[in-house]
Amino acid sequence: xxxxxxxxxxxLATGGIYASLALALVMIYQATHLVNFAQGEMAMFTTYLxxxxxxxxxxxxxxxxxxxxxxxxxxxxxxRIVIRPVEGAPVLAVVxxxxxLLVILNSVTGWVYTYTIKSFPSPFPKEMALGxxxxxxxxxxxxxxxxxxxxxxxFFRFTPLGLAMRAAAxxxxxxxxxxxxxxxxLALGWGLAAAVGAVAGMMVAPIVYLDPNMMGGVLLYAFAAxxxxxxxxxxxxxxxxxxxxxLENVLGAFxxxxxxxxxxxxxxxxxxxxxKPSGFFGSVHVTRV
Amino acid sequence: MTRRHLxxxxxxxxxxxxxxxxxxxxxxxxxxxxxVYAIALLGLNILTxxxxxxxxxxxxxxxxxAYCAAILMDKLGAPYWMTxxxxxxxxxxxxxxxxxxxxxxxxxxxxxxxxxxGVAMPQLLKYHHLEKWTGGVQGxxxxxxxxxxxxxxxxxxxxxxxxxxxFTLVVTFGMxxxxxxxxxxxxxxxxxxxxxxxxxxEAMGVHNALYKSLAFGVSALYTGVAGALGAIAVQFxxxxxxxxxxxxxxxxxxxxxxxxxxxxxxxxxxxxxxVPNIADEISKAAPWAIFGIFMIGFVYLMPTGVAGAxxxxxxxxxxAP
Numbered sequence: 001x002x003x004x005x006x007x008x009x010x011x012l013a014t015g016g017i018y019a020s021l022a023l024a025l026v027m028i029y030q031a032t033h034l035v036n037f038a039q040g041e042m043a044m045f046t047t048y049l050x051x052x053x054x055x056x057x058x059x060x061x062x063x064x065x066x067x068x069x070x071x072x073x074x075x076x077x078x079x080r081i082v083i084r085p086v087e088g089a090p091v092l093a094v095v096x097x098x099x100x101l102l103v104i105l106n107s108v109t110g111w112v113y114t115y116t117i118k119s120f121p122s123p124f125p126k127e128m129a130l131g132x133x134x135x136x137x138x139x140x141x142x143x144x145x146x147x148x149x150x151x152x153x154x155f156f157r158f159t160p161l162g163l164a165m166r167a168a169a170x171x172x173x174x175x176x177x178x179x180x181x182x183x184x185x186l187a188l189g190w191g192l193a194a195a196v197g198a199v200a201g202m203m204v205a206p207i208v209y210l211d212p213n214m215m216g217g218v219l220l221y222a223f224a225a226x227x228x229x230x231x232x233x234x235x236x237x238x239x240x241x242x243x244x245x246x247l248e249n250v251l252g253a254f255x256x257x258x259x260x261x262x263x264x265x266x267x268x269x270x271x272x273x274x275x276k277p278s279g280f281f282g283s284v285h286v287t288r289v
Numbered sequence: 290m291t292r293r294h295l296x297x298x299x300x301x302x303x304x305x306x307x308x309x310x311x312x313x314x315x316x317x318x319x320x321x322x323x324x325v326y327a328i329a330l331l332g333l334n335i336l337t338x339x340x341x342x343x344x345x346x347x348x349x350x351x352x353x354x355a356y357c358a359a360i361l362m363d364k365l366g367a368p369y370w371m372t373x374x375x376x377x378x379x380x381x382x383x384x385x386x387x388x389x390x391x392x393x394x395x396x397x398x399x400x401x402x403x404x405x406x407g408v409a410m411p412q413l414l415k416y417h418h419l420e421k422w423t424g425g426v427q428g429x430x431x432x433x434x435x436x437x438x439x440x441x442x443x444x445x446x447x448x449x450x451x452x453x454x455x456f457t458l459v460v461t462f463g464m465x466x467x468x469x470x471x472x473x474x475x476x477x478x479x480x481x482x483x484x485x486x487x488x489x490x491e492a493m494g495v496h497n498a499l500y501k502s503l504a505f506g507v508s509a510l511y512t513g514v515a516g517a518l519g520a521i522a523v524q525f526x527x528x529x530x531x532x533x534x535x536x537x538x539x540x541x542x543x544x545x546x547x548x549x550x551x552x553x554x555x556x557x558x559x560x561x562x563x564v565p566n567i568a569d570e571i572s573k574a575a576p577w578a579i580f581g582i583f584m585i586g587f588v589y590l591m592p593t594g595v596a597g598a599x600x601x602x603x604x605x606x607x608x609a610p
Contacts, residue, residue, distance in 0.1 A: 037400075085589055093592065095397065100580075103578075107574040227401075259416060260412060273393070
């Protein structure tokens with residue numbers, strides 16, 4: 001029983017990280033109806049930036065804030081420079097560009113930082129009262145996830161800029177008519193998604209260690225999470241993230257063994273797409289032909 | 290096929306036959322791999338280029354074909370030439386079955402599902418209950434096939450590398466011929482019609498579901514045959530050589546070579562085989578950076594790939610007085 005409790009709690013901690021990355025995916029999907037295959041590598045790259053800063057002697061939280069800022073700029077720049085030209089292009093072209101981004105970020109990181117595995121510091125204390133069930137880092141990661149969620153919710157719900165972004169995503173034509181700069185809203189959305197991804201990367205790095213391929217699996221779980229919750233529902237993505245995290249850990253520990261963990265994501269992705277493509281909370285789309 | 294086409298094909302076959310006698314054994318091996326990749330790219334092109342179903346997980350079918358060949362040869366002692374059709378048949382069934390659920394997925398979602406397949410494949414191959422067959426993480430080592438004994442008696446002396454090259458060449462030629470026959474007729478037109486407007490195609494009497502899953506099956510067959518040949522050429526299969534980057538390499542190949550083009554598969558294969566060799570000298574990571582830049586560059590500037598550019602060039606020359 002204790003083992004099960006431990007697995008569930010550990011699953012919640014990794015689930016929080018999947019939830020953040022899934023949220024980043026959903027944000028980009030809502031704005032552009034595209035699934036960003038490079039989201040994981042963007043998070044990985046920014047985590048390396050954080051590692052450089054920490055290694056250069058910058059205090060952790062300062063490096064954290066700086067990295068989130070850099071990620072925001074990077075995300076917005078990628079949207080303006082790389083994604084903008086294929087806006088409205090066939091799906092295949094867009095997918096190819098995303099995959100190209102994925103391999104470029106992956107290889108540039110490998111080039112600059114080499115492929116040797118690095119450890120990444122955790123900002124949370126080593127010992128804590130809850131220590132029996134969860135490590136302090138796991139508790140901290142969950143807390144950070146919820147903070148990010150609350151901040152995003154407040155931003156989209158209570159600020160004029162958040163409202164403008166939601167409007168631009170929902171109805172670009174009308175938004176343009178009332179003076180919202182839709183193009184810049186998309187870039188902002190990409191920036192925010194990259195920033196959220198950077199947080200996820202910095203939270204997952206102490207667990208999986210820093211290496212250019214660290215995000216492959218995490219991205220897959222995030223896809224699964226976003227699809228389970230409904231690819232256009234931010235709340236659903238978060239819930240899906242926790243669900244996928246727990247499912248992965250519990251199934252991995254007790255049912256199928258750790259070596260088939262990724263297949264859980266594969267089965268979830270294909271299963272959800274086949275049985276209920278809109279996920280638990282997504283909206284069902286009807287198109288007129 | 291016009292006379293001009295025939296001349297070009299005859300020339301190509303002539304060059305291809307002369308090749309292993311003028312280059313080193315290692316280069317011969319590399320050209321064998323080019324042929325292998327060309328078959329795989331042709332398979333992916335049938336699915337993605339002609340039929341418009343995006344697959345980011347074709348490395349999985351390549352792996353399936355490779356493992357079929359390796360297991361048949363290593364565990365069951367089958368002769369190497371028999372493993373190629375066997376791998377093709379297994380992949381045809383596997384592809385057809387994966388194609389059935391894929392019918393419900395469009396565009397981006399199919400890309401997602403196949404991407405997941407590609408990422409999960411190495412783990413599936415490492416699965417310990419299958420270890421008895423797959424050899425687990427260590428993989429399987431295959432013996433190199435020798436040239437058949439009757440060759441010297443007719444005055445041909447080939448070393449194993451050269452023999453394997455010619456074997457692959459014959460298979461490649463056959464596969465390209467079949468694909469050309471398949472795609473220029475009714476089936477090819479149906480596939481393109483589904484890609485361009487599936488509702489209109491349905492209205493014209495094209496059985497969408499059948500053709501789409503069939504395209505998946507045939508595409509997997511091609512990739513599986515390539516996988517089997519590749520395994521025999523490399524003499525080794527291991528789970529980690531079939532990771533998601535293999536699937537991405539195939540995507541690079543068809544984008545650079547040219548979507549929905551049969552010769553494009555050959556250009557793409559040359560690109561993915563030789564560009565990393567050159568780029569490797571700069572850095573271990575350089576090939577992928579270059580692949581990525583080429584992918585973006587081709588999508589922006591040359592969406593029809595090398596094959597499209599050549600077509601355009603020829604058309605211009607013909608129209609010029």
